[in-house]
Amino acid sequence: MKSHPSALRAAIAAAGCALLLPLAAQAQNIAIVNGKPVPKQRVDNLMTQAAKAGQKVGPEMETQAKDQVVLREIFTQEAERKGLAASADYRAQMELARQSILIRELFDDFRKSHPVAEADAKAEYDKFKAQAAGTEYHARHILVESEDQAKALIAQLKAGASFEELAKKNSKDPGSGEQGGDLDFAKADAYVPEFSQAMVKLKKGEITETPVKTQFGWHVIKLEDTREAQFPSFDDVKAQIVQRLEQIKLQQYQEDLRKAAKTDYKFAQQ
Structure with a gap:
């Protein structure tokens, strides 16, 4: 009796699938270690974690990940x-690791479900920008020990001496002295009151007529220029603002959970 052609084809196809099944399973593994398969998913997980951490993922990293996964399996088998x-130390560490991973997942879930709105980030930006608004002063100074030294320097400056050169030779301020006394642009409140009060009275190019006394010593101040305070654009600092607001939200979430929990424990910081 002759076999039906369609039945024969079905039998051949079934046999082919049966042969391919071990190959398909093998494709899901990257190695066999002491008879135990090492699933490719472990490599994928490592690559995903690396990408989340901001690392560059590519063929070289995948090769390293495979090496690492196989080595881990070898070492794990030996430990088992x-x-x-079964050791108490292992179980204790596993419990800490379990808690840490769960807490991380909890906080990640909170961030995803409570994103920072664009309007909130912009409002925060506007608040900081308003606080930074005002005049910035580009000043130079020469800092010396005594009033007499400062007076002598003022006399030399009036006679035509270079402020920058005198600062390099005489100023005891290591930060600005080497730069000719240059303090760059800053708002007046960046300095101690005595210094800022004398500085803001100057016009561009003017030098203090009398030495200025502060807690640091005696100053001779020159005002180079003024400008409106510079502030970066919203797009330039948006990422940092969003990160800050996310952290504030997360801290509040943690505090809410702490307050809602029923416990007889008294926290050191309430």
């Missing part, structure tokens, strides 16, 4: 062979 998985 020695019975280390």
Whole structure:
């Protein structure tokens, strides 16, 4: 009796699938270690974590990940062979790791479900920008020990001496002295009151007529220029603002959970 052609084809196809099944399973593994398969998913997980951490993912990293996964399997099998998985220390560390991972997932879930709105980020930006508004002063100074030294320097400056050169030779301020006394642009409140009060009275190019006394010593001040305070654009600082607002939200979430929990424990910081 002749076999039906369609039945024969079906039998051949079934046999082919049966042969391919081990190959398909093998494709899901990157290695066999002491008879135990090492699933490719472990490599994928490492690559995903690396990408989340901002690392550049590529063929070279994948090769390193495979090496790492196989080595981990080898070391893990040896640890299990020695019975280390049953030790109290291992169980304690596993519990801490379990808690840490769950907490991280909880906080990640909160961030995803409570994103920072564009309007909130912009409002925060506007608040900081308003606080930074005002005049910035580009000043130079020469800092010396005594009033007499400062007076002598003022006399030399009036006679035509270079402020920058005198600052390099005489100023005891290591930060600005080497730069000819240059303090760059800053708002008046960046300085101690005595210094800022004398500085804001100057016009561009003017030098203090009398020495200025502060807690640091005696100053001779020159005003180079003034400008409106500079502030970066919203797009330039948006990422930092969003990150800050996310952290504030997360801290509040943690505090809410702490307050809602029923416990007889008294926290050191309430």
